Amino acid sequence: MSLTFEEAAERLRVAIPENFVSPTMHDIAVMAETQDRVIYELRNTYAPIVEMTQTQYDELLGFKHKFGSSHLAVAIHQGNNGTWSFLDELSGRIFEHGIGEATDKNIETILQAWLNPECIKVVE
Known part of the structure; x- marks a missing residue:
């Protein structure tokens, strides 16, 4: 599936907890994993190897x-x-x-x- 930039932005927005004042290690891990997945999908869609x-x-x-x-x-x-x-x-x-x-x-x-x-x- 091709990921649009709008979909990527939405995935990243959803990955950030609403109460981001003091994120837990779990929150940080979820954000990092989501960022990695989004970057990977964007690269495969728009700049494949x-x-x-x-x-x-x-x-x-x-x-x-x-x-x-x-x-x-x-x-x-x-x-x-x-x-x-x-x-x-x-x-x-x-x-x-x-x-x-x-x-x-x-x-x-x-x-x-x-x-x-x-x-x-x-x-x-």
């Missing part, structure tokens, strides 16, 4: 540093004119597929990693 090999990671960051986000926007707006795009080329370099063979999952992974490179986990 993207697993890439070191080679994939280097390829993505190399493109990002060389071209920047404006090139990614141009690639998205090229549309279905029958030609390959920058985004398809980047996907092919990362996921080792041919021109025009990028899947929705490939593109979603690239976009997530492009916007949030701190969410990339390098695996081998």
Whole structure:
């Protein structure tokens, strides 16, 4: 289930006891556990971990540093004119597929990693 920011705020509000003048250890433990769960759910919803090999990671960051986000926007707006795009080329370099063979999952992974490179986990 996706957690909205409003739901997260409500969960955190409910976790704080009404009489917060002198919280018990139990109150503090419940608040800390709730905070951890809310942060975990928000991260999974809005910034999930993207697993890439070191080679994939280097390829993505190399493109990002060389071209920047404006090139990614141009690639998205090229549309279905029958030609390959920058985004398809980047996907092919990362996921080792041919021109025009990028899947929705490939593109979603690239976009997530492009916007949030701190969410990339390098695996081998």
